[in-house]
Amino acid sequence: MRPESLHFKPMFKALQPGCCCVVMALLLGITGGRAFAQQEAQSPMLPAAFDFVQHILSAAGTPGTMSVSFQNISIFPPDLQEIVQNAIFTSIRNSGVQLVQPEAAISQVEITFSENWQEYVWVARVQQGTTSKLVMKKVPRPEHAAASRTPMMTVRKAFVWRQDSPMLDFFQDEKSLVILEPAQIAIYSNENGNWRPRYTLSITHDGAWPRDPRGRILMNGSQITAFLPGTRCNGSTSPPSLDCRASDDPWQVDTGAMSAFFSPRRNFFTGILAGQNAGGSVLPFFSAATWQAGDTRQWLFTGTDGRARLYQYDLSSPAALFNTWGSNLAAVHSGCGGGWQLLVSAPTDSVRPDSIQAMEIAGREALPVSSPLELSGAVHALWTSGKNSELAHGIMQSPATGRYEAFTLTVNCGQ
């Protein structure tokens, strides 16, 4: 009973009870060529089905007659299975092979839609007399898009760029896209709506970057300023140049109102502030935002202890603590509601898909004003951006693919 001579029949029977839908779908009622053309637009799996058939026919030596049966032991959806089955039938017929009942067939083909942890595995056992051959084809599963829920205000995400290597921050205008990476700054130009690579500027630095490396890039015309842990780079996109030096200069945290010192060998701000708040200090933090609410200046810091602290009027003592926020936040001036919203990440671990929710501060309370926007990756960076702080720039990494995505977030009024 071992598969010495590939006796599969008993096992197919063994799989049947309560298990797999074994479909002896023989030619009756199978869709024709026109229907197939419609299907082709529906499923990217059809080219795989054609290729699979070619391998089957190659193994069978393109016999005059063939029977085909199917079983599904995967999560292959029934509607998709039907489309693929029909495509297989059509492809066999188009190859000049007649589909018949098993007892009249020169070749009997048993196709199993199986799967492994990453993709579908289609397995065909081609039986011809006493000989048996196996054909296997791996077929990627279609991706499912993440859904967002109905909001009061709506956080909108716009895709900017995706790549395999890490991104720390980016700048984008109509003409150019500038991406800060740990080892370089990559510049792209807009050509008919597509970003085309122009050149890269290497970042030189001593020692290794910290784990969870962070960075910030600012553009002023063609002038580049990039902050990385313990390093500051100044340069230009025209002519291309970049000079990086060891530096403990404070980083600009938002679009101009706040700057703070960053730990050169860690992933957080030390808590010592600079610029307008020079001399002030708070507990070490991962991200921060400041905004003007009426006549009140407000600050929010996501502390390295897992708590977000709200300061009002001054930085002497926190007005409120929030314990259930993630460590990434950015303030956005949308004009909706109270005018400013805080985009706050969820308290998930940094290797899981994240979500972003818009909050408003009313008195000492934080009120959610949007539903969470579910992301397909973990947020690695979130910075206030735009001339009037009207958007946030984000970087996330997909746990499913490992790829990095740059995106922008805006808050829209209403649903």
Added chain:
Amino acid sequence: MKRSLLRLIAASSVVIAMVAGHASSRPRYGGTVRVLLHDRVNSLDPLSDEEHTVARDRIAGLIFETLTQMDSLGQPHPRLAASWKADPAKRSWQFNLRLAQFHDGSSVTAQDVVASWAKINTGWKVSALDKQTVSVETPAPVYHLPEMLALPKFAVVRRNPDNTIVGTGPYKINDWHPGERVTLVANEDYWGGRSFPDSIEVHLAFSMREQLLDRQLGFYTAAEVGVDQARPLEQNNQNVAYSRPSDLLVILFLQPDSGAGRPGRKPVDPRIREALSHSVNRAAISNFILQKKAVPANGLLPQWLTGYEFLFPGAMDLERAKELRAEAASLVIVPPITLAYDFADPVSKLVAERIAVDAREAGVVVQPYGESHITALPARGGANADAVLLRIPLQSLEPSVALSATLDDLALNDGQLLPLNAPRPEDLFEIERKTLHNFRVVPIAHLSQALWLSNSAHNWQQQPNGTWLLDQLWVEGAR
């Protein structure tokens, strides 16, 4: 079968196991990670003859580095090698090393890689083209060499004349008591950035029962647990993470039919081996003894990894088993089969006893007993048993590499079966089929690994096969 598959599918949605604790998503530095491992480890050298290589490799993976590493999607990524390339025939490979340092401050060179791999019997020609380039030439195409080089045995280790060993990884050895505990401290100069925790303490050969009785678990960050211990923890609202059913529980008959094995011992009659295979109720073992943390194994590699394991028949067939036993008994005297299991693994004991009960139904007498040294290859050669019940880890997420490593563990990688040279899944299936056809190897179950995690652990990632990925790990209470 379908239920098993549905369970697999449900389990498959959890590729990465981790625990979310308090509110924070960005890692924090500092703190000590305390880990309890069930098995004893006597040497940290990735090439040492250890009884329990999984425990050894878990620690060694923090100290030593391979040229490549596998991500949770089964894709190879650069590690000590910054890049690599191969000729179209996949027989000549070049790996370019990144600028990295051993823990003693010396630079890693291609010659260090060559020296480190000198004891590994691969049949490859490994040489240093220059200071930073390693050349690997293989007699036949190797389609997944980067995935192969991610195996722990290919870690780059500097072995000093005084028997000390030095690595390049994110942690350095600070205090090492063989068989008892090891303390590792963060490598401040690690090329990939300093680790978030300050240190990792690993306590070896611990008894979960003792820890639970002593109520000491709260002191620790993570602990390996057996599937028999996991349920009480879960009922107590503790976090237990499971790998996919990956470890292979398998019976290996020690004497080959060729008679080339241990002198004076005869191989068990092939009909009796087949009868034993047909008599085993794999579903009962998976569902009851292994508490549904396993699936019946018909092949060497699990269905979730290959998609083709379902092609191997494995249903219990007692009538056929009785026929085979009667057929053998009519021609030869059928002595009892002595089946050795790992004395230190209570799960193996339960499974071996159940196999004996099942076999008796078919008239085959199996005598299980515990032995201390059956998993390490050299010790296994001296075992007195007819067969051993082994628990073999799934070492790679690339099927050809995983099959090659499994055959190595079974001491069956004899040059006739070469998974690394197999480009298609059909070829791997054929290699498995040839390995299993004479019933010298009888798969029983694919078993999940279980890990208890404290709420203080963040970003503790586990690959589908149970391999730990701790590069993003951080703990509560850190700075």
